[in-house]
Amino acid sequence: MPKNKISIIYRVKHWFTYHPWLKAIAFVLAVMVWFYVKGEIKQYYY
């Protein structure tokens, strides 16, 4: 018998409830890093 199957609804619910703060901080950091790198690229290549 294979491992227990996990439903899509469970996965979606789990995605929102599992470390929501960590996800929010990671998102803010990702946006900050993206804008910073974009700024650096503009500064050096244009």
Added chain:
Amino acid sequence: MWKPILEIAILWFVIYHIMLFFEGTRAIQVLRGIVILLAAFFLFQKLGLEILDWLLTKVFAISVIAILIIFHPEVRQGLARLGQRHLFGAGIREEELDYVLRELGNATENLCKNKAGALIAIEKNDSLNAFIQSGVIIDGRVSSDLIETIFTPNSLLHDGGVVIQHGRVSAAGCLFPLTENQDLSRIYGTRHRAALGLSEETDAVVIIVSEERHDLSLVYLGKLYKDLSREVMLSRVKQIMTAEKKYA
């Protein structure tokens, strides 16, 4: 327009998984500090505070090397985990798992009664092949008699751990890395330290029978569950082994 969204999404995924990896370790406090410094860095840049901006840029450049040196155990564990993942799901069938657990239950109970110690690691997703090399290959069907024989005091293989892969006893007398956790009580000996060390580097489930206290403990992902009854220990192992994701 879709390119920035994709880039941010990939960055988000990578940053989230780095944070998730360090969550629960002492490195998370440093990570929090880095997040605060990053926020300050951007604020200084926006406000045009050049001196503070320059200082923080230099601090970041040095801190990359400093972090690698200070957190080399965590970095090593992380890289080891990445390399140990099975490419294809190497699960164990449920009826096979039930059989293995029944035999393990009998073996650990008898070992407790006979005042013998034991260290048994059950492979989950991360490969334990690297640890098998330090022991003696057995490749035998799991049975209570086999495990009890291995852990009989004064037998040649009773020191070290047994590794179980895909429902078989792969090897005995294996050496596991010792934990560097300073918070662990001194009442726990090398066997518990080895179990914790292995569980910090892999997602193996480790069962310990204490030679001194004659009790059962379970270790998973660096957490020690002590003084368990046979039934509780077996149900926890089953829960962990059948859960697709990491179960804590």
